[in-house]
Amino acid sequence: MEIYNTLNKKIETFTPNEENTVRMYTCGPTVYHYAHIGNLRTYISEDILEKGLEYLGYNVLRVMNVTDVGHLENDSDDGEDKMEKSAKREHKSVYEIAEFYERAFFEDCAKLNIRKPRIVERATKHIDTYIKIIEKLLDTGYAYISNGNVYFDVSKANGYYKLSGKNPDDLKIGVRETVEEDKSKKNPYDFGLWFTVSKFSNQEMKWDSPWGVGYPGWHIECSGISYKFLGEHLDIHCGGVDNIFPHHTNEIAQSEAFLGHKWCNYWVHGEHLNDSTGKMSKSKGDFLTIGTLESKGYSPLAYRFYCLSSHYRNQLTFTYEGLDEAQKTYNKLKNRIKKLDRTPNLHESKIDFYQNKFKQAISNDLNTSSMLTVLYDVLKDKELTDFTKLYLIEDFDKVLSLDLTIEEENKINEETESMILKKIEERNEAKKNKDFATADRIRNELFDEGIRLIDSREGTTYEII
Numbered sequence: 001m002e003i004y005n006t007l008n009k010k011i012e013t014f015t016p017n018e019e020n021t022v023r024m025y026t027c028g029p030t031v032y033h034y035a036h037i038g039n040l041r042t043y044i045s046e047d048i049l050e051k052g053l054e055y056l057g058y059n060v061l062r063v064m065n066v067t068d069v070g071h072l073e074n075d076s077d078d079g080e081d082k083m084e085k086s087a088k089r090e091h092k093s094v095y096e097i098a099e100f101y102e103r104a105f106f107e108d109c110a111k112l113n114i115r116k117p118r119i120v121e122r123a124t125k126h127i128d129t130y131i132k133i134i135e136k137l138l139d140t141g142y143a144y145i146s147n148g149n150v151y152f153d154v155s156k157a158n159g160y161y162k163l164s165g166k167n168p169d170d171l172k173i174g175v176r177e178t179v180e181e182d183k184s185k186k187n188p189y190d191f192g193l194w195f196t197v198s199k200f201s202n203q204e205m206k207w208d209s210p211w212g213v214g215y216p217g218w219h220i221e222c223s224g225i226s227y228k229f230l231g232e233h234l235d236i237h238c239g240g241v242d243n244i245f246p247h248h249t250n251e252i253a254q255s256e257a258f259l260g261h262k263w264c265n266y267w268v269h270g271e272h273l274n275d276s277t278g279k280m281s282k283s284k285g286d287f288l289t290i291g292t293l294e295s296k297g298y299s300p301l302a303y304r305f306y307c308l309s310s311h312y313r314n315q316l317t318f319t320y321e322g323l324d325e326a327q328k329t330y331n332k333l334k335n336r337i338k339k340l341d342r343t344p345n346l347h348e349s350k351i352d353f354y355q356n357k358f359k360q361a362i363s364n365d366l367n368t369s370s371m372l373t374v375l376y377d378v379l380k381d382k383e384l385t386d387f388t389k390l391y392l393i394e395d396f397d398k399v400l401s402l403d404l405t406i407e408e409e410n411k412i413n414e415e416t417e418s419m420i421l422k423k424i425e426e427r428n429e430a431k432k433n434k435d436f437a438t439a440d441r442i443r444n445e446l447f448d449e450g451i452r453l454i455d456s457r458e459g460t461t462y463e464i465i
């Protein structure tokens with residue numbers, strides 16, 4: 001498989017440390033609010049990566065954390081604790097907030113057919129591991145204590161700027177602009193490993209430690225959980241591009257200082273989903289969730305289809321027009337598959353050919369739109385029996401996870417029903433005006449989406465086909 005590695009800024013041939021087994025870590029959700037559809041785009045890409053690797057024959061050991069610990073905006077302890085803020089807003093404890101939004105996250109994932117990683121671990125469950133790592137970092141001189149807090153000394157790290165590819169001077173400007181300088185640090189990029197001195201004095205989440213009662217910094221959980229469940233060598237680490245700096249940069253610094261060797265070979269980052277105002281962001285407050293899309297009559301899997309139509313390394317600007325198009329194309333595709341004859345009649349001659357094409361699309365830096373093209377090629381191939389097409393589509397759907405061969409009940413929601421009634425009215429109007437071309441177009445468009453209009457003397461009704 002060829003995959004773009006952020007660490008070396010190029011597409012590389014993927015070779016895991018252990019033959020056939022891939023150790024993969026993905027940064028999980030921060031559970032102080034619902035995941036927005038941008039976050040979910042990243043999880044869809046990671047799901048495709050995991051399933052794509054499996055399709056290629058690897059056994060994937062995948063671990064994900066859930067950030068349920070009071071999450072600071074930045075390292076200098078002057079950000080806002082989003083968990084505490086949500087708890088106040090919703091009159092709940094921080095633990096209740098974390099539990100509620102963690103469940104909501106996995107419900108959204110299930111709707112999008114994103115498989116839950118084999119191991120999912122809450123950050124608050126592994127404080128002992130973070131303490132063990134921090135103790136070693138202090139012993140070996142990578143960390144220092146200042147004003148009650150423990151910081152990582154970035155000047156001691158090897159190749160600190162390698163992942164981000166930034167130069168220290170650019171970062172200096174970035175840091176100064178966004179972060180109120182923490183006077184306890186030796187230099188501005190040093191980051192907190194453990195805080196005992198905090199402006200959040202009545203923080204609900206705190207633990208005892210050799211340095212006093214406090215809480216971990218916001219990078220150590222991923223190093224700790226990954227080390228605990230995947231060991232000293234990681235094959236792939238994923239996340240969205242915003243994680244490259246500082247989060248992943250700091251993960252590398254502390255993990256490699258702790259382990260004493262290179263930690264992870266491939267860093268895979270998903271580009272962002274933007275809205276018309278720019279990057280979609282949880283802290284902006286006003287963001288789109290899967291629930292929002294559902295309430296407007298879209299199916300979650302049409303959103304998955306929308307994401308798969310673009311490459312994970314390209315930015316994608318979300319528009320409802322784009323999603324409308326995706327929903328239509330997805331419905332049409334499902335409808336076309338539904339009409340295939342299911343009588344068993346498998347022709348094996350071209351199965352390998354198409355499976356290899358599909359593997360090539362996966363291996364080409366996870367080219368999801370090429371994967372879909374292979375699927376359309378199968379549908380178009382006149383030499384294949386319907387049953388063989390279904391066999392291949394089901395096989396590809398192990399990766400695409402679009403429920404392509406699953407027939408839903410003929411149930412529609414209110415939103416779709418009012419859309420159909422509106423179309424019927426438009427068609428009646430067109431017929432009244434003798435605009436039969438428009439009338440036919442409307443009928444055909446609905447038919448393509450699996451809705452057949454039935455004209456009778458009493459008027460027009462419809463059925464789901």
Ligand code: AMP
Nearest residue numbers: 029030038039042239240243272273280
């Ligand atoms: P969070 O829950 O905010 O920690 O983010 C969860 C994941 O979503 C991380 O991997 C982020 O890098 C990613 N992410 C955040 N914003 C976006 C966005 N607008 N588009 C795509 N991925 C995002």
Ligand code: ZN
Nearest residue numbers: 027028222247
């Ligand atoms: Zn992480």
